Amino acid sequence: MSWRVLYDDDCGLCKWMLAGLLRWDRERVLVPVPLQSEEAGELLSDLAPAEAMGSWHLVAPDGRRFSAGAALPVLLARLPGGRVPAAAFAAMPGLTERGYRWVAEHRAGLARFVPVSSKQRAAEYVGTKKAAARRPLPGTA
Numbered sequence: 001m002s003w004r005v006l007y008d009d010d011c012g013l014c015k016w017m018l019a020g021l022l023r024w025d026r027e028r029v030l031v032p033v034p035l036q037s038e039e040a041g042e043l044l045s046d047l048a049p050a051e052a053m054g055s056w057h058l059v060a061p062d063g064r065r066f067s068a069g070a071a072l073p074v075l076l077a078r079l080p081g082g083r084v085p086a087a088a089f090a091a092m093p094g095l096t097e098r099g100y101r102w103v104a105e106h107r108a109g110l111a112r113f114v115p116v117s118s119k120q121r122a123a124e125y126v127g128t129k130k131a132a133a134r135r136p137l138p139g140t141a
Helices: 012-024 038-043 049-053 068-076 083-091 093-105 107-111 116-134
Strands: 003-007 030-034 057-059 065-067
Touching (some): 003 012, 012 030, 012 116, 030 116, 038 057, 065 068, 068 083, 068 093, 083 093
Parallel strands (some): 003 030
Antiparallel strands (some): 003 057, 057 065
């Protein structure tokens, strides 16, 4: 029942925000997948490269894909205590999309407010989650 979170591996702010979501994910349903990976290429094969790299994406276990602001309420609904914020974002899809686009367009400037050490720890944490998701479960190898 894994949900794939496709993110820009070259973006420190993106990894910092993703690390927060992965820490919130106590049920471990989220699997981080860099947009630059072969797996992301397969999951987004129907998109032009610019469109694939133009936002983050959430891919459900059944293959449904949600992108940009539309992915936020879907993701939040899967996290403990996330149903109320998910409902709020879902109730305002236009505002959610505009907010997402604003952050995406200003991510380089916003990243300056996150200490380098925090971004480094976040990158390491996301890396450990990627590696853990790739390991076979005991008894299945």
